Amino acid sequence: TLKAGFGYLAAVLHKRPELSLEDFYINRFGRPLYEMFFEDYTEKLWGVHPSQIAPDWGAQRVKGLSLSKAILAVLTKPFKKGRSAKEVETSLIEQFYYPKKGPGQLWEYMAQKITEAGGEIHLNSRVTAIQVKDGQITSLDVAHAGQTEQVHGEVYLSSMPVKDLVLGMGEAVPSEVRQVAAVLPYRDFITVGLLVNKLKIKNQTHLKTVANIVPDCWIYMQEREVKIGRLQIFNNWSPYMVKDVENTVWIGLEYFCTEGDSMWNASDAEFIDFASAELEKVGIVDRADILDSVRIRVKKAYPAYFGSYSEFFKVRDYLDTLSNLYCIGRNGQHKYNNMDHSMLTAIEAVNAIQNHDSDRATLWKVNTEAEYHEEKKS
Structure with a gap:
């Protein structure tokens, strides 16, 4: 101390x-x-x-x-007591709203409202090329079920990784911008879900929880001897996410990796065995208490702030010249935003479209600490 x-x-x-x-x-x-x-x-x-x-x-x-x-x-x-969240530093907030059955409920409801309004959602479709002409996106090549079709629109909102967006535009993009975008860094993500009878760590706080498990939603793992970065305890996010919340605990083991490395390329069975052993090593579970497991991999989960990121302004400046393109979300802006700020970029984009506002500055300023950046400039 x-x-x-x-x-x-x-x-x-x-x-x-x-x-x-x-x-x-x-x-x-x-x-x-x-x-x-x-x-x-x-x-x-x-x-x-x-x-x-x-x-x-x-x-x-x-x-x-x-x-x-x-x-x-x-x-x-x-x-x-009774302070609003706005009066508390973001990292110290203790209470917040959370969907009863997880964030997926938000997107399911949004999809429902889109279809009810007559909109179409094309699932399992991949943008393979983006046509650009005279400072605008004119169409997209979209692959679906083994076939490619050309899709035309008036306005385009992109939440795809900036790297893929720029490379998809091909030779229409200045070579200097393409070079920066081509090597933008990302970190990929693996989560292992384990359903267990119980945790070995005990609730030693005054906080009451279902079945008296530890009250944490997540635990950061600083231990050098293991590769796990963070542990999620889904019972505490919402008890409705666990079928038998009284007698089982649903946890998520989070790993940060790079596509193609040994962790990414390991089979599901190999990696689940490795992750289970790590959690037992740090004294959180006994492997005998594991009832079920699953492994999920996510590409480009974290846009990174090293390498060519120092020249990202060149990419942003070019994208801002495309009058009918709005970059939104974490990957769409290559900015490590939380979900609330990612959603806010979409809200700001819709406001700009409705108001015929060509200035993209408001979108890029979401979750930017102006005071910090002013200090850095001075």
């Missing part, structure tokens, strides 16, 4: 130039806490050391949080 305290005081008195995510964390928490809580987890997530990652990611994900604000929040909590 003393070491962490003195480390934080040193960071307060001697601010580092914020050239990397490492600088960002040390300035706000001090080196001892950075090394204890942030360094290894961040490297698990991105596959590179925080000293090689742009500080922008910290500004988006950690927001205005620092050690002093975290301590102040704990000390003042008893006197500030």
Whole structure:
């Protein structure tokens, strides 16, 4: 504790130039806490050391949080009951709305409203090429069931990875922009779902939970000896997501990887066995208590902030010249947004379309810490 305290005081008195995510964390928490809580987890997530990652990611994900604000929040909590979420630092929010059966309910309802209004949703279809002419997208080549058709539209909203979007436009894109987009970095994602009889870790808090399991929705795994990055406890997100919430626990083991590496290429059975062994190693479950399992892989889950990202402005500037294109969502903007901010980019895009607003700045500013970026410029 003393070491962490003195480390934080040193960071307060001697601010580092914020050239990397490492600088960002040390300035706000001090080196001892950075090394204890942030360094290894961040490297698990991105596959590179925080000293090689742009500080922008910290500004988006950690927001205005620092050690002093975290301590102040704990000390003042008893006197500030009833505060709205807007009055609390994002990273310290303790309550929020969550769909009864998970976020998929949002998209199912949205799909229902689209079809009720006469819209069409084409599933299992892939955009293979994008035609661009005179500063506009004119059509898309869409592959479905072994056939390709050309689709025309007046306005295009894209949530596909920026890399794929730009490369799909082919020679219409300036070579410098294509070169940057072609090597934009991403991290891929694997989750292993385990249904277990019980967890070995106990609820030692005053918080009441169903079956008295630990109250956490997720647990970050800083341990260097395992590759697992985060553990989700779905019972605590919503008890309606678990069939027998009184007697079983549904957990998700999250791994960050790169498509084509050994984790990605392992068979489902091999990887589930590996993940189960890791969770047993850190004392969270006994493998004998595992009732069922599943493994899911997700490509380009995390747009990354290193490599050619430093030149991403060239890609954005070009995309903004296409008058009928609106880039939305996490991958659509190559920005590590949460779901709420990703949805907000779509809302802002619709507002712009309805108001015939050609300025894309509002879309790109969603979840951008203006104060932080002003400090970085000065």
